[in-house]
Amino acid sequence: MSNFVDIVGDWIDGRWSPLAASGILAVDLIIRPDCSLTWSDLNLFALPGLAVLGLEALLTQIGSNLGSEPKLVDGQPVESCLARFEFESQPLPELLFYASEEIEPAQRTADPALVRILAADEVVDPETCVYALQVRRLPGQLSRPETVTGTLLRWCAFLCASPQRAILWEHVERRQLCSDFLVEVAGSRKGPFCTRLRRAEKALESVGVEAALPHLKDAVLVELNLPESMRRAIVSGRQEILTDLERRDLIYLARSGPPMLKVLAADRLRAERSRNDAKHTLEQLQFDPNFWVRMAARSQ
Numbered sequence: 001m002s003n004f005v006d007i008v009g010d011w012i013d014g015r016w017s018p019l020a021a022s023g024i025l026a027v028d029l030i031i032r033p034d035c036s037l038t039w040s041d042l043n044l045f046a047l048p049g050l051a052v053l054g055l056e057a058l059l060t061q062i063g064s065n066l067g068s069e070p071k072l073v074d075g076q077p078v079e080s081c082l083a084r085f086e087f088e089s090q091p092l093p094e095l096l097f098y099a100s101e102e103i104e105p106a107q108r109t110a111d112p113a114l115v116r117i118l119a120a121d122e123v124v125d126p127e128t129c130v131y132a133l134q135v136r137r138l139p140g141q142l143s144r145p146e147t148v149t150g151t152l153l154r155w156c157a158f159l160c161a162s163p164q165r166a167i168l169w170e171h172v173e174r175r176q177l178c179s180d181f182l183v184e185v186a187g188s189r190k191g192p193f194c195t196r197l198r199r200a201e202k203a204l205e206s207v208g209v210e211a212a213l214p215h216l217k218d219a220v221l222v223e224l225n226l227p228e229s230m231r232r233a234i235v236s237g238r239q240e241i242l243t244d245l246e247r248r249d250l251i252y253l254a255r256s257g258p259p260m261l262k263v264l265a266a267d268r269l270r271a272e273r274s275r276n277d278a279k280h281t282l283e284q285l286q287f288d289p290n291f292w293v294r295m296a297a298r299s300q
Contacts, residue, residue: 003028004037004046007083007117011135013054023181024151025049029174030158030209035165036113039087040291042133045154052147055135061090062132083133084118090129111291148185149223152197156217157260159209160267161292169208179205193223217264226261234264238271247272251281254297259290266296 182201186194196219204212221231233246254265272278285297
């Protein structure tokens, strides 16, 4: 299967290095090479990454009549269909995952795998579940700090929600690319954010992803100016017992925060499941519309 970066490469602004583009899109770096891409990988990693790279993307279901009706983004025609993806089953509408407690847990955690990337001229069976990736160029571009922080926050959320799909020590090439990306991001700059990124890079290079994750979280949360008690609680090891204040802060973040921060909070609250308030919060989050949040709140 072709690398995702290869598919969108011609559309990426030349100011971005191939390494930076790979790190921002993430699907060809942080995910194990023996794991198929999934529906949530494209929606939660690739599409936000394309926005960072100056492309607005739309992933829409199609049959064999691609192009018979123009697709729109914010009322404007999109410029091109970059790729078509066939999934192993039709993804359920996201709302169904939390609209009813009668839905089976297996459905709430379903994440259809990408079976193949279709050739441009390949005929599509109308009964097949196929989605088209269509894009248009955005007039502006995010600043570098915003880009890096958002990208690394998605890295952290993925590693918390799907650790079994993250690269391992033996995936030397991808691990080296991740390390190189962190080095490029940190550069020679000083400050809390870059210092923590260098710690993450050293841990990734010498031990692996699991050892690098606390430093990545710390770097991102410092850059986001998260309150000290929340940051300390999220970064702390699972063996450490949270104070009542820290646990309440994380429960508030898990219930009311942005999706990627909800993932980090839910992941840490799993170690506090013996406390009723944390347990009830995790049960509620298993019906969240965001797939990574649902996975981070799952039982272990």
